[in-house]
Amino acid sequence: MAPVPISPINVGHIDDVQELRKARPATIPERFVRDMTERPTPATALQSPNTVPIIDFSRLVRGNKDEYESEMLQLTRACEEWGFFQVINHGIDLSLLESIEKVAEDFFVLPLEEKQKYPMLPGTVQGYGQAFVFSEDQKLDWCNMFALGLEPHFIRVPKLWPAKPLKFSETVEVYSGEVRKLCQHLLEYIAMTLNLRADFFEEMFGVAVQAIRMNYYPPCARPDLVLGLSPHSDGSALTVLQQGKGGSVGLQILKDNKWMPIQPAPNAFVINIGDTLEVLTNGKYKSVEHRAVTHKEKDRLSIVTFYAPSYEIELGPIPELVDENNPCKYRTYNHGEYSKHYVTSKLQGKKTLEFAKVESKKPT
Numbered sequence: 001m002a003p004v005p006i007s008p009i010n011v012g013h014i015d016d017v018q019e020l021r022k023a024r025p026a027t028i029p030e031r032f033v034r035d036m037t038e039r040p041t042p043a044t045a046l047q048s049p050n051t052v053p054i055i056d057f058s059r060l061v062r063g064n065k066d067e068y069e070s071e072m073l074q075l076t077r078a079c080e081e082w083g084f085f086q087v088i089n090h091g092i093d094l095s096l097l098e099s100i101e102k103v104a105e106d107f108f109v110l111p112l113e114e115k116q117k118y119p120m121l122p123g124t125v126q127g128y129g130q131a132f133v134f135s136e137d138q139k140l141d142w143c144n145m146f147a148l149g150l151e152p153h154f155i156r157v158p159k160l161w162p163a164k165p166l167k168f169s170e171t172v173e174v175y176s177g178e179v180r181k182l183c184q185h186l187l188e189y190i191a192m193t194l195n196l197r198a199d200f201f202e203e204m205f206g207v208a209v210q211a212i213r214m215n216y217y218p219p220c221a222r223p224d225l226v227l228g229l230s231p232h233s234d235g236s237a238l239t240v241l242q243q244g245k246g247g248s249v250g251l252q253i254l255k256d257n258k259w260m261p262i263q264p265a266p267n268a269f270v271i272n273i274g275d276t277l278e279v280l281t282n283g284k285y286k287s288v289e290h291r292a293v294t295h296k297e298k299d300r301l302s303i304v305t306f307y308a309p310s311y312e313i314e315l316g317p318i319p320e321l322v323d324e325n326n327p328c329k330y331r332t333y334n335h336g337e338y339s340k341h342y343v344t345s346k347l348q349g350k351k352t353l354e355f356a357k358v359e360s361k362k363p364t
């Protein structure tokens with residue numbers, strides 16, 4: 001008997017949102033219209049746009065004793081209470097931030113046929129398209145994505161690196177090298193806020209996995225009905241997000257059970273703690289749920305770097321961070337398996353982290 005083909009995932013037809021925007025249909029296609037409970041919150045019900053803590057990186061690196069100590073306190077508070085912070089004076093050349101934004105914009109404005117030379121196939125996470133779609137009846141995000149695995153090199157898929165715009169690959173390489181160093185330094189300071197050795201994470205992570213994802217959100221005639229990106233927490237250890245200049249305010253985080261918009265500080269990166277740090281710190285530092293909303297007239301671009309341990313490592317709560325007041329909440333698992341679980345599950349709040357939770361003991 002002929003081998004039975006493994007059934008491909010049937011995701012149905014996925015409309016490209018930039019093309020939809022150009023066609024301006026009279027109504028938003030049903031697959032993008034969210035159920036009432038999922039729709040963006042009316043502005044009046046949002047948490048006021050309180051700014052997430054701002055960390056002045058230059059004060060950590062070369063501040064005097066007082067500056068260093070107050071910045072470290074701020075960093076601790078950010079990781080414990082917010083799971084999000086913005087980093088200013090990060091030392092990465094602003095011209096590089098402009099260049100990555102420019103090549104990303106130039107990529108997204110290419111004709112659809114050109115972008116579709118690099119398809120993100122159903123069930124995969126690299127290339128151009130929509131990730132995390134696994135069925136025909138799943139709601140779609142009002143977003144076009146382009147994602148590439150970067151480090152270690154074996155996760156690269158060379159045929160997905162675009163030929164146009166000409167400077168795309170070169171710019172991604174230089175930018176990612178700088179963001180990688182920033183992640184390494186931030187993790188050193190984060191380790192020290194936990195009374196761990198500065199090189200603790202660097203040593204544990206091995207050759208860290210790094211990926212880049214560019215998200216483009218065209219304007220939407222009915223931003224009240226759709227989501228730019230479904231609520232989720234990131235599977236990474238750290239995520240570094242650059243928001244395009246002049247775009248709408250689109251990122252929202254779940255703070256005290258209410259959605260709060262994040263107003264980007266000029267030339268800053270938004271950093272968030274991913275699931276992996278939540279597990280390693282036994283929940284002391286939180287990976288916070290976030291989503292993106294769209295705007296009636298403005299588009300928005302975000303350039304996101306995921307930084308995570310090598311797939312080989314086994315991880316679980318750091319023993320120093322577990323005690324009778326903070327009992328072990330997560331099991332030990334292989335990070336490669338978690339990554340696989342993450343990229344094969346739909347974005348659904350913090351659901352993917354259930355993979356790592358220790359089953360709660362039933363009262364006897």
Ligand SMILES: COC(=O)C(/C=C/C1=C(C)CCCC1(C)C)=C/O[C@H]1C=C(C)C(=O)O1
Nearest residue numbers: 125131147148149211235236306308339342
């Ligand atoms: C669309 O992709 C993602 O959202 C994403 C995937 C990142 C990855 C690649 C694009 C290439 C292969 C590596 C990796 C899975 C990291 C999110 O990344 C999160 C999820 C995990 C797990 C993680 O480490 O970052």
Ligand SMILES: O=C(O)CCC(=O)C(=O)O
Nearest residue numbers: 213215250251292302304
């Ligand atoms: O575009 C944004 O602001 C959010 C992006 C994001 O959360 C992600 O890519 O994981």
Ligand SMILES: [Fe+2]
Nearest residue numbers: 232233234290
């Ligand atoms: Fe995210």
